[in-house]
Amino acid sequence: MNPLLLFVFVLAIFLGLELITKVPSQLHTPLMSGSNAISGITIVGAIVAAGEGGVVPTLLGTIAVAAATINVIGGYMVTERMLGMFKTGKDR
């Protein structure tokens, strides 16, 4: 295990706080569902857990893969759907 990850973590938190400053309210929901899909990155850990053997880890990992995939696929698709609805007067 690598404590250097802490360094990456702290920098990424600062980056995240700087990245998004002012969000117009029409994007609040898509930002939430879209960023939520990103948090489905835990799927990487789930895949490893489900594929490296051992009965219990495989069981837990498989459920984790399913849950994370729901998070990823559902999150991106629902965000795409919402953003597709945001039309300007010119588009109509």
Next chain:
Amino acid sequence: MAAWQVFAYIAASILFITGLKMLSRPETARRGNRLSAVGMLIAVVATLAAGGLDYTWILVGLVIGAAVGAVAARRVQMTGMPEMVALLNGSGGLASMLVGWAEFVRATDVATFSAVAIVLTVLIGGIAASGSVVAFGKLSERIDGKPYLFRGQKTLNAALLALALAAAGFVVADAVVAGGVGGTALAFALVLLLALALGVLAVIPIGGADMPIVVALLNSYSGLAAAAAGFVIDNNVLVVAGSLVGASGFILTMIMCKAMNRSLANVLFGGFGATITAGTAPQQGVVKPLSAEDAYFILEAADSVVFVPGYGMAVAQAQHVVQELAELLSKNGADVRHAIHPVAGRMPGHMNVLLAEANVPYEQLVEPEDVNPAMETIDVAIVIGANDVVNPAAKEDPASPLYGMPIIEVDRARTCFVLKRSMNPGFAGVDNSLFFKDNTRMIFGDAKATITAMVAAFKEA
């Protein structure tokens, strides 16, 4: 980890960062979401291609998850979006919690640092998972949306949190003393169960009007849980992506708190709506009701109209008829806008999503600070199922729990219509002096039926 895999994860991280940045601007939001999806695909493929894995169960999980996620995303109604977002948050939190659990089971010789990461993943992931399920229940009204408070609630929560941390400390201490004692599995189970219990207990005291803050906060937790899982499996891309989501969820949470003029601590521990003291005197005055048909005559003569939607519009599913009325008003020569308070509804951006579904162009959607300065020049403000976000007590009554909250100041418009089912107070349980103002007209009944009647009157004329 092979060099190519490291590069793939770096590429994915860059796509997440760029995508998230683009997601916060209307012109680029759609491309941003797609970029971040490409990043996710790269990360998943890089993980699968690394080899050394038995794919059988991975595929089972992927297929089930993809099917459920795709069907849910296609089927969900825009009015059901708050519940959907809560469920997605919950599934992410659950996945991270399980990753931590699986890693605990597999690890024979856990280093101190890993042990800390594992218990944190399980704690944060568990709270996000069970908290989201309760939020889902409240938002979909499967359980009562009212704040659920009991004596000693804060003490119980604090005690359980202390117990969870103690158990987590035991798991870590056991990892330090290599070889371990037999009690570790029990302590770990305790951490897991207490995390789930804490998630439930943290969300049940929070009232419906505060749900936007909770939904945003759970979003942040699901990101932090993923970051913690990154420490467990020693993977940078999880740490980066999870932290970004944690930070963006936190910013959204703070935007919501600011829109309510309340501190995060006040929302989390306040039990808003149930703690209203006798300090606020019941409102007195004469209510002036109006029929939808009479409202038509006022609207017909109006040059500028502002709609102020709230949760009631979502409940009545009135967004499509609102847009129909807005179009008729526009054709009649009126300047039409929709003023949206950041915390209107049950999740951040709730009203925007509903109105977008009804094809309202987003130029017509404005924020409170855009309409408030020129409110005197607005002929008619139509409040549809909103209450707290238009309550003048926020400006006038220091004793009100809403005092200091920025509102949409419809009481200053020339005429204000309030569409409301009955005279019950709003979600916060606070009376609204707006209903008794001279320029306010109450139009009682179902919002959808009322607006449909106005539309009919326009079409007949």
